[in-house]
Amino acid sequence: MSHSEVVDSKTAWAGDNNSPFGAGYGKLMMWFFLMSDALSFTGFLAAYGFYRHDYGNIWPTAENVFTHFPFIHSHQPLLYVAMMTFILIMSSVTMVLAVEAGQRMDKGAVIKWMFWTIIGGLIFVGSQAWEWYHFIHGTELGAIELGIGTIEINGVVEQTQGIIGRWADESKEVLLLPWREIVGDVTSPYISLTGEALKDALANGEAVYGANMTHNEYGHPLFADFFFFITGFHGTHVFSGVVLNFIIFVNVIMGTYEKRGHYEMVEKVGLYWHFVDLVWVFVFTFFYLV
Amino acid sequence: MEHSNEPYKYASHHSEAEGKKTRRMIWNMFWVLLAITTVEVGLGLTWKEMGIMWSMVKMTFIILTVAKAYFIVAYYMHLKHEKTGLQNTIIIPYVLLGLYLIYMVVTEATYTHFMDYFF
Numbered sequence: 001m002s003h004s005e006v007v008d009s010k011t012a013w014a015g016d017n018n019s020p021f022g023a024g025y026g027k028l029m030m031w032f033f034l035m036s037d038a039l040s041f042t043g044f045l046a047a048y049g050f051y052r053h054d055y056g057n058i059w060p061t062a063e064n065v066f067t068h069f070p071f072i073h074s075h076q077p078l079l080y081v082a083m084m085t086f087i088l089i090m091s092s093v094t095m096v097l098a099v100e101a102g103q104r105m106d107k108g109a110v111i112k113w114m115f116w117t118i119i120g121g122l123i124f125v126g127s128q129a130w131e132w133y134h135f136i137h138g139t140e141l142g143a144i145e146l147g148i149g150t151i152e153i154n155g156v157v158e159q160t161q162g163i164i165g166r167w168a169d170e171s172k173e174v175l176l177l178p179w180r181e182i183v184g185d186v187t188s189p190y191i192s193l194t195g196e197a198l199k200d201a202l203a204n205g206e207a208v209y210g211a212n213m214t215h216n217e218y219g220h221p222l223f224a225d226f227f228f229f230i231t232g233f234h235g236t237h238v239f240s241g242v243v244l245n246f247i248i249f250v251n252v253i254m255g256t257y258e259k260r261g262h263y264e265m266v267e268k269v270g271l272y273w274h275f276v277d278l279v280w281v282f283v284f285t286f287f288y289l290v
Numbered sequence: 291m292e293h294s295n296e297p298y299k300y301a302s303h304h305s306e307a308e309g310k311k312t313r314r315m316i317w318n319m320f321w322v323l324l325a326i327t328t329v330e331v332g333l334g335l336t337w338k339e340m341g342i343m344w345s346m347v348k349m350t351f352i353i354l355t356v357a358k359a360y361f362i363v364a365y366y367m368h369l370k371h372e373k374t375g376l377q378n379t380i381i382i383p384y385v386l387l388g389l390y391l392i393y394m395v396v397t398e399a400t401y402t403h404f405m406d407y408f409f
Contacts, residue, residue, distance in 0.1 A: 093317070
């Protein structure tokens with residue numbers, strides 16, 4: 001075999017020009033990239049799991065945090081994120097339909113399905129922005145971050161520093177502490193503070209509105225940190241997926257792949273797009289449901 | 291190595307008839323994924339009223355999630371129809387990592403409290 005500077009995808013492999021696993025060079029590299037990329041997400045989710053387990057007794061439940069839905073003013077736990085999940089699954093369907101159309105060399109159908117995939121991706125990114133806005137903005141009532149002190153819970157003296165208490169209602173007479181039993185059935189997740197105990201807590205505490213990297217009115221600040229990092233990292237992937245899809249979409253319209261004789265490029269971005277959906281499946285479960 | 295003029299042989303093509311079958315599979319999978327998500331959300335909203343143990347609910351969520359991941363990877367990402375070597379290359383590292391992480395979280399997660407003293 002002679003050496004040459006020119007390497008193209010047809011001859012990228014040595015040994016009779018046969019690709020390992022019978023997959024094209026680009027597609028194989030996409031698989032390996034996705035595998036390594038998934039490790040980053042695994043790292044994030046594993047770290048999240050550790051802290052969640054560690055602070056299990058004071059960790060906020062997502063269904064008490066993400067309760068907004070556009071144009072509806074009542075509490076709608078999980079509904080919005082369920083809708084986002086549905087949109088992402090739907091865009092996965094349109095993506096795989098675009099791949100299927102490409103394998104039949106049906107240019108019109110590829111254009112149609114890729115268009116809807118891009119629209120779905122944009123709606124998802126927009127929904128994330130909307131959810132971030134509400135999370136950062138917080139509620140009108142706000143919450144109280146307790147200062148240094150102790151409190152007796154079920155006969156055990158616990159440190160109160162950094163614990164977030166949320167108001168039961170607008171009268172601000174009852175403060176609910178998110179203290180849950182770590183073991184067993186969780187039926188009554190809150191400890192209520194009233195009267196003298198509330199006065200003591202307020203004297204030491206500080207009002208918090210919304211969430212940022214150091215304070216979080218919904219509960220432990222680490223919940224906010226992980227929320228920003230994990231959904232932010234995922235959102236970046238969705239956004240870059242939309243950009244990649246758009247580039248390939250333009251190429252499809254210009255007939256690049258028609259000329260090339262195959263639509264494998266659509267298959268490659270399709271793999272990336274399904275990966276984005278796949279990650280969301282895990283984020284949805286471990287951040288919103290569990 | 292010379293530039294080869296043989297056509298690119300790794301791109302998959304199929305006929306209209308095969309496409310019809312593939313499309314039916316795609317939509318079937320869509321209903322499966324939608325059903326699993328609906329069950330997850332429904333369970334998340336009602337498990338307290340139904341009086342199910344949280345640990346059971348948690349395990350159900352995880353099993354359903356893995357099932358969903360399997361359907362996406364196997365059918366939408368087409369891994370089920372790739373060669374065994376490629377399947378193993380992608381899946382085996384995750385099976386090992388998964389087992390390791392489960393072990394770590396179950397046995398050592400409480401030690402993260404010690405981090406508080408250092409940071």
